[in-house]
Amino acid sequence: MGDYNQLVVLDHIRRARESVSRVELAAVTGLSVQTISNVVGRLLELGLVEEGARQIAGRGKPRTLLHLRPGAGYALGAHIDPVSVTTVLLDLAGTVVDRSVVPTPDGSDAVVEAIAAEVARMRTLVPDGEVVGLGVAAPGPIDPEAGRVIHPPLMPSWGDVPLRDRMADATGLPTLLEKDVAAAMVAELWQRSTDRGGTTLFVYLGFGIGFAFAREGEVLSGSSRNAGEIGHLIVDADGPECFCGHRGCLGVSVALDRLVGEAVDGGVVPADTPRTTPTELDAAMARLAAAAEDGVGGAVAILERAGRRLARGIVIVTDLIDADSVVVGGANWERLAPYLTSAARLEFAGHATMRELHGVGVDGSAVGLWVGAVGAASRVLDAAFTPHASLLVAHPTGS
Numbered sequence: 001m002g003d004y005n006q007l008v009v010l011d012h013i014r015r016a017r018e019s020v021s022r023v024e025l026a027a028v029t030g031l032s033v034q035t036i037s038n039v040v041g042r043l044l045e046l047g048l049v050e051e052g053a054r055q056i057a058g059r060g061k062p063r064t065l066l067h068l069r070p071g072a073g074y075a076l077g078a079h080i081d082p083v084s085v086t087t088v089l090l091d092l093a094g095t096v097v098d099r100s101v102v103p104t105p106d107g108s109d110a111v112v113e114a115i116a117a118e119v120a121r122m123r124t125l126v127p128d129g130e131v132v133g134l135g136v137a138a139p140g141p142i143d144p145e146a147g148r149v150i151h152p153p154l155m156p157s158w159g160d161v162p163l164r165d166r167m168a169d170a171t172g173l174p175t176l177l178e179k180d181v182a183a184a185m186v187a188e189l190w191q192r193s194t195d196r197g198g199t200t201l202f203v204y205l206g207f208g209i210g211f212a213f214a215r216e217g218e219v220l221s222g223s224s225r226n227a228g229e230i231g232h233l234i235v236d237a238d239g240p241e242c243f244c245g246h247r248g249c250l251g252v253s254v255a256l257d258r259l260v261g262e263a264v265d266g267g268v269v270p271a272d273t274p275r276t277t278p279t280e281l282d283a284a285m286a287r288l289a290a291a292a293e294d295g296v297g298g299a300v301a302i303l304e305r306a307g308r309r310l311a312r313g314i315v316i317v318t319d320l321i322d323a324d325s326v327v328v329g330g331a332n333w334e335r336l337a338p339y340l341t342s343a344a345r346l347e348f349a350g351h352a353t354m355r356e357l358h359g360v361g362v363d364g365s366a367v368g369l370w371v372g373a374v375g376a377a378s379r380v381l382d383a384a385f386t387p388h389a390s391l392l393v394a395h396p397t398g399s
Helices: 002-015 023-028 033-046 109-121 163-173 178-189 256-265 278-293 297-321 334-353 371-385
Strands: 051-057 063-068 073-079 084-091 097-105 131-138 149-151 175-179 200-207 209-215 218-220 325-329 361-364
Touching: 002 033, 002 371, 023 033, 023 063, 023 097, 023 131, 063 256, 063 371, 073 109, 073 178, 073 371, 084 109, 084 218, 084 371, 097 218, 109 163, 109 178, 109 200, 109 256, 109 361, 131 163, 131 178, 131 371, 149 163, 163 175, 175 371, 178 325, 178 371, 200 297, 209 297, 256 278, 278 297, 278 334, 297 334, 325 334, 334 361
Parallel strands: 073 131, 131 175, 200 325, 325 361
Antiparallel strands: 051 063, 073 084, 084 097, 200 209, 209 218
């Protein structure tokens, strides 16, 4: 319980962003002033917080303000996707200290080597021993117990890879493996300076689409930590045929190869545009988005249709979990944002079951394009420094 209270107080100091007094901490946490004093004393000894200026608030002794010491801890995060590998160094406040983006090497061995090289370089930027660990975000499905990535899409050479242990061996750091969309959800929770209450849906738009869910600051990951695979949710009965045998599944309806294929068939993108590899497909998608931005009718129609289908899926899942906020991020968010935002507004207004009870906000990720890597690093910080209710569960000990 003492450790839990310590994390609670640290979390409130961190989320205050600037500073907070002991009296304010007692009021917001419900802990006694004496408990707060003891906890703050330990946090000061550990070097996690610092005392700052004094604040005069009415009569009595001036209050000493407390603030987080960002350099008290760091975490590294890496996000692997079919096109690029992003590595970031985060301080305890969640600020990106350093970042690198490289094209995804061919094969898992080369990816491990590339990440390990960036990790080694970034560790020289901070005092020795201050890095808490490494988080790795990868496309699902993953086996969290064994730390394995299992046949990730668009990465056929990978197969079944024990990624967590290989990264730990290559870097010498404690390593956490997380599904990329779940890591993105953690990034949003960690970066928020406001209360983490409510139910949030995170929509990750990369080469595919994935959802993640959080309730009261806790990510709901499912029994195997692979929750959010909604690719076969039907959003258009007259949509394209899916390999599962149905039509209009969300995954195939907004997949990059589908959208680029429609652009080629409609003459929006030249027929000889390379689109075999993930990198080529991403470049072709960028051309489609640029054409739509320039007002090319066929391109706008393709992305508007994709936006409507995606909005329909978001509303269905939002109703299912009764979410009060939706956050969208990932490499293709900016390309689809103008079309999804307007479509979602109309879909929520006309079809959301809970529309008369509460509104649902749809916002872009505050973290930006690097949300996967930032989320991987945030996952490490979250595990070490965030109070989770599971910490209060008593576990039986052996006799």
